[in-house]
Amino acid sequence: MPVCGVIPARLESSRLPGKLLLSETGQTLIQHTWEAAARSERLDRLIVATDSLEILEAVHGFGGKAFLTGEHPSGTDRIAEVAEKELLDADILVNIQGDEPEIAPEFIDQLIDLLECSPEAEMATLATPIRSLEQLQDSSCTKVVCRQDGSALYFSRLPIPFTRDVAPETLLPEQSPWLLHLGLYAYRRPFLLELTQVSPTPLEQLEKLEQLRALETGAKIQVGTVAHPTVGIDTPDDYARFVSRYQQGTN
Known part of the structure; x- marks a missing residue:
């Protein structure tokens, strides 16, 4: 039963513009989330679903997999497009929020x-x-x-x-x-x-x-x-606290 994790990723954010590409830690927020999710023992495949070329290029830059979608009203709709066009063998799809680097x-x-x-x-x-x-x-x-x-x-x-x-x-x-x-959701295809x-x-x-x-x-x-x-990143203060935790953990 193939299980695929999908990280829906939009560039725009009303409270923290471009947050998934913020990189005060030395890597982007989306890379932190990817690396945390990739440590799952149950996922057979992991992919970022995005409508942003910048995010697509950033994911490819750190060696991740990404799929460029159309515009959608929600992350669920974005995952459905990937399921229909890319993840054809997935029986279970897991929706992993892109702004949760400590998942x-x-x-x-x-x-x-x-x-x-x-x-x-x-x-x-x-x-x-x-x-x-x-x-x-x-x-x-x-x-x-x-x-x-x-x-x-x-x-x-x-x-x-x-x-x-x-x-x-x-x-x-x-x-x-x-x-x-x-x-955090898991869906049957x-x-x-x-x-x-x-x-x-x-x-x-x-x-x-x-x-x-x-x-x-x-x-x-x-x-x-x-x-x-889990701790999501929604505001500048959220991100600043994450950066502080990350720096403390690596020192």
Whole structure:
């Protein structure tokens, strides 16, 4: 069962323009992400999917594989194009965010194992316990609630579940019932191609969460848990902290 990792990579970013090509560490952000993902033991192939010639050339420059796509509204659509035109033998495709240079390769392996061991699921993703009130109340942090079998029941930007009789801070951090959704997905090939042909659904449009399209159309998304979150790079401060961590780690 061939498993392919795809890193969707756009050059434009509203909060940090050109972030994937930032290189204060001596290598670009996209190279850091590539090298971290390449340490996965379960990926048979890894490729960057981009609409940017600059990113394409940067990836080829460090020896990575890249595919030039058309313009797309989302990374999922970009991955679907690569699946149709380049990764014809892939049974499972893993969506790896290009701005997560410290992605743990074992997370990727866990995600793939999760989907392979969940034959009724069309997708799999990961989550981690929320341990701070700030993160719980932050609408940019997506929360997920699950069924007893570990599949996703709903995703929201609001704190779910709501605790009617208990103040949230009394449960944090040790008794947290809240899960932070991580933007790492694995798809079965047929489902990915079907999903990207479906128009945005009502709940997806309200919450601006693409994974709700899958739930609204009846898909099962299996959710695995990990001990700590991944760290994405969205702002100049995020990048500065990453550079500092990297420099400390190499000294």
